[in-house]
Amino acid sequence: MCVCVCVCVCVCVCVCCLRMMEVEVGHHGVLLTRSGGKYSAIGNQCTHYGAPLSKGFISGNRVRCPWHGSCFNVHTGDLEEYPGIDCLPCHKTLRQEKRIKRMGTAVPGVTHTVLLLGGGAASLICAETLRQENFGGRIIMVTREDLLPYDKTRLSKVMNVESDSILMRRMEFFHQYDIEVWLRKEALSVDTDKKTVTFDDGSVQSYDQVLISTGCRYRQPHNTxxxxxxxxxxxxxxxxxxxxxxxxxxxxxxxxxxxxxAEVLIVGIGNPTRTFSPNLCFGPLIISSLCVSLLQYMRTNVPDVFCGGDLAMFPLAMAKNKMVNIGHWQMAQAQGRIVALNMLNKTTELNSVPFYWTVLVGKTIRYTGYGEGYTELVIKGKFEDRKFLALYIKDDEVIAAAGLNFDPAVSAVAERLATGKVITKKEAQYTGLAWIWCQAGTAG
Incomplete structure (x- = not known):
């Protein structure tokens, strides 16, 4: 069923006040928005887990999901921030179906090969971005697992999940866009002089550029x-x-x-550093104690070798380019995109603001920013009411926020941090949260 954008005109008065609202059309939710004097109609369900975007946060030309921070352009429906993976339906007609950015395929005669070591979020988004940017060479994704890339965040939150239900893309997708996926195959070494990778089955594959995003594995408990x-x-x-x-x-x-x-036993193994170690056994890369330290643009110190995901230590823009390691899904996706663009010499820095979540006893706590070294907390609401927003303060500025049943406040803070605007301690201490909405540019 198609819906003309002229539907927006009928409700323009309401949209003028709210800047966005949801309407039901043909049993589907449609998000009507007004931005820069322009009205748009896009899908209302976030392409990550289906959150209602009408309950989210709109700033400028994009709307941010209230649950997990995905961002979409309100004029085009294009995905602008992860963990969403598809774009939103939009334009003059609206169909409730999946939509991805236009992607190309391999071009006959183009021999340039990009090798993606690891089958997680960074590798998947890197492959998709390369095809979206009209890369016509060969793309090979290699993983030691026996599954196509899947949503690993579900594993710690849904106890009875079926593997087939959490695949991010099916094999038909990879075939359609000429992305080779090698399952049950593990990289043993990388020869950065010869530009080759040796695998556990004895095979050797050459590359022109390589992304190492092999993730981490949990440490096994010691025998004692x-x-x-x-x-x-x-x-x-x-x-x-x-x-x-x-x-x-x-x-x-x-x-x-x-x-x-007992039905479930949780063993705290007491590792004083971390409970996981990187799946990394090759070099010569800059190696920290646990991660690969990156130069600008997700590059390592070795030409044509990039790194992303859990094992990467990278400069975080919102923390004044402090070198950090953030092993979370959304950041891995963002890094995959940045790697692809820089592989194509489209110089792009990583500017994403961390946004992640956890589920405890059926309640979802959302978190954004980078709170290391905070010295004060400003609390809105009450912990005992299970409804609160915690603002982390360092040097008289908000550097992170965590919230429970306080949507879309965490998304609002994330958007404010993404624009580079400072939230002062004085603002954070105000009664109410009007300062977030107004100064992020959403009023009127």
Missing amino acids: VLSSVMKKMTNTEFFLSRSGFFLKVKEVVLKSGKVIP
């Missing part, structure tokens, strides 16, 4: 830790597999002798 844990457990079944062994726990005996029935 397991031994200590097992001494305190009863009624336990053991299962062996290729990658190790698993425990099925039915009850745990405390030191006091008390027996507690």
